[in-house]
Amino acid sequence: VPRHPDVLVDPVENVLAVIARCRPHEQALAVWESALRQGLVVRESLRLLPLAPVARVLLEECSLHSDSGLETVIPVRLRFLRLPIRQQVWLAGHAVDFVIGDRLVLQVDGGHHVGVQRRSDIAHDARLKLLGYHVIRIDYVQIMTRWSEVHDVIVRAVAQGLHRAR
Structure with missing residues (x-):
């Protein structure tokens, strides 16, 4: 998601994209599931973004059933x-x-x-x-x-x- 260069905080979608690339799979999946469960992002909106393949894999693997x-x-x-x-x-x-x-x-x-x-x-x-x-x-x-x-x-x-x- 584009962000103005003077803004210090990235949108959640951008943070998730970075986590997908930089964290081990289990950790990244836990963060992605947490963001979805807490309603910080919506799966359908994420599907519309130009996500990297590793992020797409996480998105499809996410479950809303994990409590932690x-x-x-x-x-x-x-x-x-x-x-x-x-x-x-x-x-x-x-x-x-x-x-x-x-x-x-x-x-x-x-x-x-x-x-x-x-x-x-x-x-x-x-x-x-x-x-x-x-x-x-x-x-x-x-x-x-x-x-x-x-x-x-x-x-x-x-x-x-x-x-x-x-």
Whole structure:
């Protein structure tokens, strides 16, 4: 978007274009999804701009279902499984963060999953298990610094067929 040379602040669209070129894919995608989710830009308007190919890829990959950057990286990191990964699916009275395949639930816990929220999460996990779902619950530290451990648990669950309806 053209900007007058005396203006110090770029439009959001320009910032997103720079981020697409300068940041790793996961980080750029998290920023793009956040801008769309917060209504700072509109997908249809972005499609009309002369975006670079890397920005076009980000635009098409953006989901409005991620509640955080943590939730943005999960589908990117698990794409190699070639399984359906659905976000914000309503099950047993609550939304779950991800359903991998038919029955593998992946819940991402932020810092607010304590006290009453934590007790509610535990109760919901129990209801899901009684309905035949398999629940894996992970947090920020695991996603950002111990991904290899999370990856190992998820691929082992898939290898055991825990993602399939029985």
